[in-house]
Amino acid sequence: MRFLKYSLLAIVALMFIGAATVAGLYYYVKDDLPSVDTLKDVRFLTPMQVYTADGKLMSQFGEQRRIPLTLDEIPQSMIDAILATEDSRFYSHRGVDPIGVMRAFWVMVSTGEMREGASTITMQLARNFFLTRERVWMRKIKEAFIAVHIEQLLTKDEILELYLNKLELGHRAFGVGAAAQVYYGRDIHQLNLSEIATLAGMPQGPSILNPISNPAASVQRRRVVLARMLAENYITREQYDVAYRAPVSARYHVAELELSAPYLAEMVRQEMVDRFGVDDAYNGGYKVYTTVNSEQQLAAEYALRENLHAYDERHGYRGPEMRLWGIDPESLFSDENAQLQKLPDEDTLAIMMQNRGEPWAESDIIEYLERQPRFGRLQHAIVSDVHEKTVDVILRGGMRATLEWHHIDWARRYIDAERQGNAPQSAGEILNSGDHVLVRPVDDGYHLAQMPGPSSAIVALNPNDGALQSIVGGYSFNHSQFNRATQAKRQVGSSIKPFIYAAALERNFTLATLVNDAPITQWNPGSGSAWRPRNSPEVYDGPIRLREALARSKNVVSVRLIRELGVNQTADYMERFGFDPADVQRNESLSLGAASFTPLEMARGFAVFANGGYLVTPYFIDRIEDSDGNIVFQSEPSYACARCAAEAVGVEFTDDDHANEAILSEWNQAPRVISEQVAYLITEALQSAVWGGGSWANQTGWNGTAWRAQALRNRNLAGKTGTTNDVKDTWFVGYTRDIVAATWVGFDNLEFALGRSSLNSNLGRQRQPIVASEAGATTALPGWVTYMETALSQLEERPFELPPNMVSVRIDQPSGRLTNRTDHTSMFEYFIRGTEPKEFANPERRPQEVFEDDDGLF
CATH class of the missing domain: 2.40.50.140 (Nucleic acid-binding proteins)
Structure with missing residues (x-):
């Protein structure tokens, strides 16, 4: 009895000492224990994903790959494998498993080493969120206390769900959902038992037990997991045998991108960092939906590359x-x-x-x-x-x-x-x-x-609201991250002329106005040399109507116009199109394209002609959603017309203003910068650049510089080529009512010219249709045509609508005056009401009233 008495007293004393020790340890470390309340509102570090307008994943940014899943989205076999391996009594203990603690203590006493940690899933969760992996007693003590607090705060299922999503499983995969994608490239529900067991065995050592870095160790660990599942009756012997013998099938899988658009993705990344900061942008789980159409984006990339290869092959190996x-x-x-x-x-x-x-x-x-x-x-x-x-x-x-x-x-x-x-x-x-x-x-x-020598860019946008439809900033983002579509300011050559002609039309010039297409020589006493702007090709036709001069890109006509308008007045007018004043040179060389703009700036400028005179603001992010699917940003573009706004939001639009009050009240209208009449007249002239004019049957026919665009068989195309004098930059900017696209080709090194090519007798003209000097029409336009083949197939073919206050009259082509003749010498021309010619042509005196500059330089 005395022995029993002393034994009971010893046990009580030990229990008291144990309780006192636990209490003492708690009060010793309690100030260092973090609050577990944050687990009630956990935001996992989830990568930012970027999508096209039609929902295709184009890029993913973030330090960690994670696919958060709810517990009911995780297969039961995965849950069973984790429980059997990591904590078989998870649903019966209170955060700390006494049996596991005693077992770990016995191993330590018997071996003298701390081989088992006795960590439950709750304790591992505590460590993963709040502590480090350092194997010391104090960390284990804190881990246990935090686990008890977690068990008081959360249900078992909530704890298990957090654990399965928090696990670090190697190769930047966090959580079982991401690990399934990283190692097997499949959804977690598509994994077999051996693959699930492989993932379940990795929490103990993700760097040394993953099947990519150490396949042999991974197989041994997988078999341990399968044995535990068999012992806990989660699987049958037959399932065990099949999974036990399964080969290693894991390999590294990158994010399953449905479309590669790295230049656009980088634009989005920079915008998101500017908006949210680096950490939140990369790890906040945002989904960014762009305005870019996936099919058009692929077409732009294909067109740019094929066009550069065509150039390179013309010039040799x-x-x-x-x-x-x-x-x-x-x-x-x-x-x-x-x-x-x-x-x-x-x-x-x-x-x-x-x-x-x-x-x-x-x-x-x-x-x-x-x-x-x-x-x-x-x-x-x-x-x-x-x-x-x-x-x-x-x-x-x-x-x-x-x-x-x-x-x-x-x-x-x-x-x-x-x-x-x-x-x-x-x-x-x-x-x-x-x-x-x-x-x-x-x-x-x-x-x-071969890697093409020159570079190129293609950018397209919707002229009615500025939404980017596609953008490619170079041949390969891996080769050069420089986005030439938005960052490369290059001389625009003759593609500047529509803006100068628009300024002339605002000053009562008309498309029928005659200007003398003749050589110009101007002596500069300061430099002791003469300035001689030349046409390209160097052909001069004498008096020529503005429509034909713009369509055929007559350089000396552009010079004469800017002299009449005034350099400063023309430069001021060009700023209406959104160009940076610092990029608009204020001298007569502006008329020949000495100014330097980016392809995106050129597309925006031409959009003014396409939409009837409004300056829209380009944008590429439609909306941003957070990790819960809530919209945290929705674009609010400015529209060029109420009908455009209605079509964008999917609302039926009629001509009844009262029925559209709701649309009009919410309509962000883009600022009008030129009249719709001038925009229409420029479009008319630029359509002639594609389709030409005159009568070929009567030997008066002529081609515009963009005649190769006729291959698209769309009568509503308008556009302008551009070539610098030294052929270092080539351009084509063209549009319809619903899309405007700019293409640029040139060398990044400004010292290199694009040169010329001769006929390759192996290929013939059918396989090498472009022979002679490179130019906007031969170097940039073919890529534009290739892109537009796809872009136009997705758009309704719509003619440009004739604006009010316009008239169409029959004119005599040589003189630009009225005529009653209906033969090849006449045509119908559009005029702003009040500017149409009042007198009839005199066949005996042609041409008449030819515009000439003040210096009389013909």
């Missing part, structure tokens, strides 16, 4: 990227070879020195190709064999392909921007075995290619 064998490696460092090709890196040079000019082993070729960067659709390849008219190549991953003759016969030697070598007669004149080349996939195989 600059040779392979590098020779890997068939050459003395040490000779690469001679001055001559260093100028002709890239120098190898250390790994490549080591293999070249080892082989001493002999062909490489296939394993070395594959490893070399894996190291090469990716640029657009270009693929790296190594020439393995050269035949008479074909070339065999090895592609990334060891895949083999043959380049047929019609895919390499373009590759005559590049000499300089103005000259190309003779057309090759055999494949051996172009390539050698061991050449590292670039190819691009085409419908019937692979086409020999």
Whole structure:
């Protein structure tokens, strides 16, 4: 009895000491314990996602990949695997598992090492949110106290849901939803038992137990998880056996992007950082919906790349990227070879020195190709064999392909921007075995290619509200992050002329006004030289109507107009179109396009003509949603017309103003900057730039500079080419009622000109339709046409509506006066009421009333 008495007293004493110790420890650490109330309103760090207007994911930004799931969205097999492995008594303890604590204590006493942590799921949650992974007693004590607090605050299901979404599972995957995507590229509901067990085994050591970094360790851990699931009766023996023997199927999966638009995505990223700050923008779980149409965006990217390749192939082949064998490696460092090709890196040079000019082993070729960067659709390849008219190549991953003759016969030697070598007669004149080349996939195989020399940009917007429809700022974002569509201010050449002609129409000039198309020579006493602006081509037609002068881009006519209008007055007028005053040069060279604007600025300026005279503000974000789907930002664009606003919000619009009061009251109207009559007249002239005029049957027909756009077979197209005097910048800006697009092509290095090309006898004019000097019509316009083939297919073909206060009268084409004749010498012309001609043409005296500048320079 005495022994029993003392034993009970000892137990009571130990319990008292234990309780006192726990209480003492609690009061010792309580000031360091964080508040767990924040778990009631947890915001997981979720990446920002960027979507197109039609809901396709184009980019994802964030430090962590996470797909938050509710508990009922997580498969029961995943929950069972986690419970069996991490905390089988989760639903029976109060945050700390006494049995687990005693087991860990016994292991420590028996081995002298702290091998088991006895951490429950709640304790792990406490550590993941509030503590570190440092294996020390004080952290474990804090962990236990926090776990008890969590159990008092949250239900078991809430704790488990937070835990499964918070888990760090390697490769920047947080939570089981993201891990399923990262390791298997599938939704978590699509995983099989072996894959679920693999993920469930990773919380213990995500860096060393994940199936990508350490497949063997991952398999062993997966089998432990399966054994625990079998012991807890979560799976059958048959399921266990199948999953036990399953191979490792994991590999790294990037975010499943449905569309790649990196230049636009970068614009969104910068806007979101400016709006919310870096941390919140990247990790706040925002969904950003842009205004860009996915199909048009793909079309713009395709058009830009194909157009640059067409230019490059006209000008010849600059040779392979590098020779890997068939050459003395040490000779690469001679001055001559260093100028002709890239120098190898250390790994490549080591293999070249080892082989001493002999062909490489296939394993070395594959490893070399894996190291090469990716640029657009270009693929790296190594020439393995050269035949008479074909070339065999090895592609990334060891895949083999043959380049047929019609895919390499373009590759005559590049000499300089103005000259190309003779057309090759055999494949051996172009390539050698061991050449590292670039190819691009085409419908019937692979086409020999090279990284294009010049750069380009395409941007399109809706002229009725400024919403961007597509934007591409260069050939490849990986090659250059510089967005030429929004950042490159380049001289615009003749594409500036519509703004100057608009200023003239505001000053009572008409499309029928005659201006003398004759050479100009002006002596500059200060420089001791003469300024001689020239037409391109250098052809002068004498008196010419403004419609035809703009459509045919007559330079000297533009000079005469700016002299009459005044340089400062013209520059002030141009600022109406949204151009920065600092970019508008105030001298006569402004008439020839000396000003420098970005493609986006040019598209915005031309939108004024397309929408009837309103200056819209370009925008590319339609709305922003938070992680809960709440709209935190909705764009409020300014519209060019009430009908545009109604169509944008899906409201039926009629001509009854009373029925549209609701629309009109909420309508953000863009400012009117020019009259709708002037906008219409400029559009008329720019349609002539596409379709020309006169009578070909009577030998008076003429083409506008944009005649290649006729291939689109759309009578409502209007547009203007642009070429600088030195052919360093080429442009085309064109539009319909519902879209305006600007295309620019030029070298980033302002010292380089686009040059000219001669006929390649291998290709003929059918395969090489553009021969001669590069220009807006031949270099930029073809890319615009390719893009618009897709863009126009998505839009209703609508003519430009004739505005009020306009009249149409029949005029005599040579003189611009009224006529009663109905033959090829006459045409109907539009005028603002009151500006139409009042006198009839005199056939005996043509032309009459030719405009000439004050200096009388004809």
